[in-house]
Amino acid sequence: MSPVTNRQLYLHQRPVGIPTADDIRLRTVDMTTVGDGEVLIENHYLSLDPAIRDWMSGNDTYMEPIGIGECIRSTTLGKVLESRHPDFVAGDYVQGLAVNGWEEYTINPGELLSKVPNDGKYPPRYYLSIFSGAMGLTPYFGMLELGCPVAGDTVLISAAAGAVGSIAGQIAKLKGCRVVGLTGTNEKAEWLVNELGFDAAINYKECENLSEEISKVCPERLDIFFDNVGGKILDAALLNLSDHARIVFCGAISSYNASEPVPGPYNYWQILAHSATVKGLLTTNYVDQFDRANTEIREWLESGKLRFSEDIVDGIENTVEAYTRLFSGMNKGKLLVRLAAADQ
Template identity: 90%
Template sequence: MTPVTNRQLYLHQRPVGVPTADDIRLRTVDVPSLADGEVLIENHYLSLDPAIRDWMSGNDTYMAPIAIGESIRSTTLGKVLESRHPDFVAGDYVQGLAVNAWEEYTVNSGEVLTKVVNDGKYPPRYYLSIFSGAMGLTPYFGMLELGRPVAGETVLISAAAGAVGSIAGQIAKIKGCRVVGLTGSNDKASWLINELGFDAVINYKDCDNLAEEIASVCPERVNIFFDNVGGEILDAALLNIADHARIVFCGAISSYNASGPVPGPYNYWQILAHSATVKGLLTTNYVDQFDAANAEIRGWLESGKLRFNEDIVDGIENTVDAYARLFSGMNKGKLLVRLAAADQQ
């Protein structure tokens, strides 16, 4: 039976700081009828990603800002209920990369959706975590295409226990590098070293001087800095880069909740001093390579070289509270919301 109503989260007002239920509200709307070329999706999982906060701000970034009153744009994983697109039929699992929304049902053009393999080998939700642009593919292309690791080099990762950082570090280890993570808790540091194989981890919250601590742990300096944070952590890392270092600019979670201009980085001149390069990472630049990348990721999973963690919260009504965990560092791994339709998976 075709659903008639849809619960969705929408942007009520621009957030100041970490978004709350005053900024993002739940409403019930009608499910629109399908036009030619469209697909009706029953969403099973919602992806919670730091970049969504920037889209809420109204700033011009690599994507148009979310308008006031608009549903919160996101990547989702769900099942096709109805299709008027020749490439999809009812029962197909699909992912919409940053084109769907935090809602129970989505109507969207089939041209912006990707069919997900559902052969029983891996849960379909893996295409919202380890096989997705929001988790596995971002560090894959960031590390291999932009970082270009060479065995024996030192790689420094910020937000190392997050969905992206934890995978980026493991890929660098697979390539023979010495990997140092930056994180905000001793529990996460232990997980990174004992379970994921990082060589060293710095708890930046315990440091009086982060730049000096990085220098102590990375005496031969940093060849690749994979940055998910920006701000003071970026400045500390810049003081420790090696000649011809590669800096992968993946995210800047430290500034997403800023209410005014963000200063710095103050030590940007180190890039000139060390003939370093800085490259911004957009996974969408590599869409035509997704299948090949996921084939290699699957091989690493099956051989035990790669491990990952999913942090799953149940219920659309808990999405806003769960999202705040990204900015407090409470999550470990890929943060997802599981909707009622996915209960039997």
């Protein structure tokens, strides 16, 4: 039986700073009918990702801004309730990569969706975490295709305890690199070293001079900087580059909540001084390689070479509060919201 109404979170106004319940509000709307070629999804998990904040801003980015009054665009994982598309049947698990929304039900064209295995080997939600573009695939392609790690390289990861950073660092370790993580608490620093196998971790919030601290921990300088943050952390890393260093520009969480233009990086000239390269990472550039990448990620998981963490919050009504954790550093690993319909 198809649902009659749908609870969803929509953009009421463009946020200034970290989004609040005044900016993103919960409403109940009537469901529309499923048209030809479309699929009705009962969402089980919502993905909470830093990039969504940029889509709320109205800025010119790699995706269309979320319009005022529109449901918050996101990646979700759910079950098909009704299908008028030949590739899907009721009961299938599907993912919509940055095309679904923070809502209980989504109707979308089938060509925008991908089927998720439900064979009992892994929970379907893993395709919203470790096997997704928002967690496993982003660091996989960023590190291997853009970072190009070589055994013996020194690698620095910002936001290292987050969904992407924690995996990026482990992949670099698998390639024989010395890996250092930047994070905001001593607990996370210990987790990176003691559980994930990082060689060292720096709590940047306790550093009077972050550039000097990076220099102490990485005396041979940085061959790869995997950047999820930008801002002052990027500037500190730039002062520690080795010649021909590679910078992977994955995100800039430090600036997503800025209300004024963000200056810098002040030390941009270091890129020239060290003949460094900076490459921007969009995981969607590698869609045709997702299956191959996930095959290798599964092998690492099953052999115990790769570990990951999920931070799961229950209830659509708690989504906005949970989302703020990304900007306060309170989350560890992949942040998801589990909806009432979830069965795994």
